[in-house]
Amino acid sequence: MTSDSTRDDPRVTRRALLGGAGAVAATGLITACGPGTGSDDAVGAAEPTTTQPPGPDAQVVAAVADVPVGGGVFLESDRLILTQPTDGDFHAFVAICTHQGCNITDVEGDRIICTCHGSVFDLDGVPVEGPAKKPLKTRAIEARGTDLVVG
Numbered sequence: 001m002t003s004d005s006t007r008d009d010p011r012v013t014r015r016a017l018l019g020g021a022g023a024v025a026a027t028g029l030i031t032a033c034g035p036g037t038g039s040d041d042a043v044g045a046a047e048p049t050t051t052q053p054p055g056p057d058a059q060v061v062a063a064v065a066d067v068p069v070g071g072g073v074f075l076e077s078d079r080l081i082l083t084q085p086t087d088g089d090f091h092a093f094v095a096i097c098t099h100q101g102c103n104i105t106d107v108e109g110d111r112i113i114c115t116c117h118g119s120v121f122d123l124d125g126v127p128v129e130g131p132a133k134k135p136l137k138t139r140a141i142e143a144r145g146t147d148l149v150v151g
């Protein structure tokens with residue numbers, strides 16, 4: 001019989017969570033925090049939003065100047081949507097629709113559009129039209145100088 005005494009210890013989980021939250025606050029991490037809708041949408045329903053800063057494997061994916069304020073861009077090479085709703089407030093999303101998993105490639109003005117069934121998301125990744133009920137899955141993103149780094 002094997003037992004991991006830390007696995008069942010609720011203090012370990014709490015400490016880990018609080019440590020993660022502190023790291024977020026200390027680094028000025030920029031992430032999207034869309035509200036959950038409580039729906040059982042097919043894609044991404046159980047996936048939490050990212051709350052950790054980009055890790056050591058983080059990569060530069062774009063320049064700050066590539067993402068317009070009040071808009072966004074699709075990065076085909078990384079399958080990411082980057083947005084900047086307000087100056088300096090960057091978000092990164094996995095470019096997969098939370099409705100039925102279509103690839104999202106369109107950002108028009110302040111809307112992220114899935115052309116499969118017409119779901120539309122705002123620049124925070126929150127669904128505002130169409131069948132998708134869950135926000136887009138986020139990735140950790142940070143502005144480092146003139147670069148945008150995603151982990």
Ligand code: FES
Nearest residue numbers: 097099100114117
């Ligand atoms: S898969 Fe995007 S709207 Fe259906």
